[in-house]
Structures are given as C-alpha cells and as structure tokens.
Amino acid sequence: MKITDLKCAVIGQNPVVRITTDEGIDGYGEIENTKPYLKPHVLFYRDFILGGDPTNVESVMLKIRRVGSFKPWGSAVSAIEMALWDIAGKAAGLPVYKLLGGKIRDKVRIYDGGVRFGLKGFSPQDYAEEMAKIKEAKEGFTIIKQAIGYHTQMIKNMPNFTYSEVRTGRFDRGRGPLTEYGLKHIIACVEAMKKVLGDEIGLALDCGPGWTIPDAIRLAKALEPLNIMWLEDLLTGDYTPYVSADMYCEVTRSTSTPIHTGEQIYLRNNFQELIEKHAVRIIGPDPADVGV
Numbered sequence: 001m002k003i004t005d006l007k008c009a010v011i012g013q014n015p016v017v018r019i020t021t022d023e024g025i026d027g028y029g030e031i032e033n034t035k036p037y038l039k040p041h042v043l044f045y046r047d048f049i050l051g052g053d054p055t056n057v058e059s060v061m062l063k064i065r066r067v068g069s070f071k072p073w074g075s076a077v078s079a080i081e082m083a084l085w086d087i088a089g090k091a092a093g094l095p096v097y098k099l100l101g102g103k104i105r106d107k108v109r110i111y112d113g114g115v116r117f118g119l120k121g122f123s124p125q126d127y128a129e130e131m132a133k134i135k136e137a138k139e140g141f142t143i144i145k146q147a148i149g150y151h152t153q154m155i156k157n158m159p160n161f162t163y164s165e166v167r168t169g170r171f172d173r174g175r176g177p178l179t180e181y182g183l184k185h186i187i188a189c190v191e192a193m194k195k196v197l198g199d200e201i202g203l204a205l206d207c208g209p210g211w212t213i214p215d216a217i218r219l220a221k222a223l224e225p226l227n228i229m230w231l232e233d234l235l236t237g238d239y240t241p242y243v244s245a246d247m248y249c250e251v252t253r254s255t256s257t258p259i260h261t262g263e264q265i266y267l268r269n270n271f272q273e274l275i276e277k278h279a280v281r282i283i284g285p286d287p288a289d290v291g292v
C-alpha cells in the first residue's frame with residue numbers, strides 16, 4: 001500500500017487530516033479546535049510521506065517526527081500518526097487498540113475540563129456558583145479541573161494582583177511574583193470551590209504557567225488541608241517549549257499537594273528528566289500533542 005495524498009480541512013475550528021492511499025483506504029486524524037492555524041503546518045509534511053507504506057506506521061513517522069516540536073506544533077505530527085494508524089487498523093480489519101497491545105480496561109475515568117456554565121467574574125462567590133452548576137451537571141463528574149491564577153484572565157481583571165507588568169495576548173498571559181493580596185485571593189477562590197464540592201468530588205487546578213517558585217510553594221502548602229488532586233503547569237506548561245525539571249523538583253519536594261505538568265511536551269524522550277528526577281507527582285501527556 002502507498003500513500004497518495006495528505007489533505008487537511010478545517011471543519012468548524014478543527015483541522016482534520018486525511019491520508020489517502022492507492023488501495024482506496026483513507027485514514028483520518030483530528031487536531032483540537034483551538035488550533036485551526038495548524039493547517040499549513042500539517043501540509044508541510046505532505047511531500048515527506050508521499051509514497052510511503054502507511055501500514056508501516058513507524059517507518060513513515062521516522063520521515064517527519066524530527067521536524068515537530070512542543071505544543072502547539074506537535075499536534076500536526078500526532079494527527080498524521082493517528083491517520084496512519086487509522087489506515088493500518090482498517091487494512092488489518094482490527095480496531096487500532098488491538099495493534100497497540102490490546103486493552104486492559106473497559107472504562108476510563110475522566111475529569112471535567114470542558115463542561116462550563118460561564119464564570120461571571122473572579123470572586124470566590126463566582127467560582128463557588130460555577131462549581132455548584134458543574135456538580136449538578138448530568139454527566140455526573142467525579143473530578144473537576146478549574147483554571148485559576150495565570151491560567152485565567154484573573155490577573156487582568158483584578159488590580160494589584162501581581163508585581164509584574166500585566167500583559168495581554170493569547171500566548172502571553174502574564175508571569176512573575178504575585179502580591180500577597182493576589183495569592184490570598186486565589187486561595188480564597190479555591191476554598192470556596194472546595195466548600196461546594198465537599199470530599200466526594202475531586203478538584204484539580206490548572207494554574208499557569210508563569211508562577212515563581214516561592215509563590216508556587218506558598219500556594220501548594222496553603223492548599224494542603226484541602227486535598228487538591230493536583231496543581232497543573234505552575235512553572236512551565238501550556239505553550240512553554242522547555243520542561244524545567246529541576247525547578248519542579250523544588251516545588252514537589254516542598255509539599256504534599258501533587259504537582260503536575262506535561263501537556264506541552266513533545267516526544268517521550270522529553271518526559272525522561274521529569275520521571276527520573278521525580279520532579280512531579282503526575283505527568284499529563286496530551287495524546288494529541290505528544291508525537292510519541
């Protein structure tokens with residue numbers, strides 16, 4: 001079997017990859033809806049994979065894997081790999097998981113990172129009201145992840161939150177030392193959310209990146225009595241093209257609150273330092289960005 005074309009259409013806001021073959025089997029892969037701008041990046045790889053045998057997935061991936069990078073660019077490579085596996089599965093007449101070692105469970109626990117009713121503001125009351133609505137959602141979530149701190153617009157909408165310049169832009173959300181007021185406000189918001197959720201629904205927090213190490217430690221220690229499930233991407237993370245494992249070690253070893261990172265990281269090799277140094281308690285690879 002040979003690859004005859006690589007196409008990409010933006011459907012809604014999602015780039016959808018289609019690989020066609022000389023045997024009439026097509027494969028599909030999808031990139032998340034925050035990245036419609038990746039279409040030309042996907043098409044960059046077209047000439048490298050034409051003529052390859054898509055059922056030899058790894059052989060084709062060796063032609064392009066080296067020219068991917070950390071989030072958001074890794075998802076262009078990942079979507080192509082998904083499309084290749086789709087073809088390999090169809091050619092074998094098997095679901096792809098059978099080609100990847102088979103399944104070990106029938107159900108997977110998920111957390112809510114997407115069902116949202118809309119924060120009215122950034123006060124503890126606003127966060128509490130949002131949690132109350134998600135708690136009642138028909139999906140019956142047992143874990144909820146909420147954005148706080150530098151992962152939100154909180155810094156821009158509340159004065160005197162940070163000693164740093166307040167910055168704007170999709171990929172420039174702010175960073176640097178928080179004021180004592182800013183830190184206490186974030187903690188008050190988390191306390192208000194936990195009061196609503198009780199001890200039956202886990203609360204995880206997507207926090208950054210952009211925190212200083214001392215502020216990250218202060219937050220993690222202050223939240224210890226609340227048994228937060230994890231603090232995500234405090235130092236590096238979303239759209240940061242490096243890992244900083246040693247900095248994460250400092251935070252992780254200072255607290256019992258689990259520290260988490262990983263969604264921006266491209267290729268398994270770049271997780272090695274985090275894992276071997278026990279730099280975080282939880283790694284969170286994004287399957288559609290990681291490029292394996």
Ligand SMILES: [Mg+2]
Nearest residue numbers: 206232233263
């Ligand atoms: Mg995140």
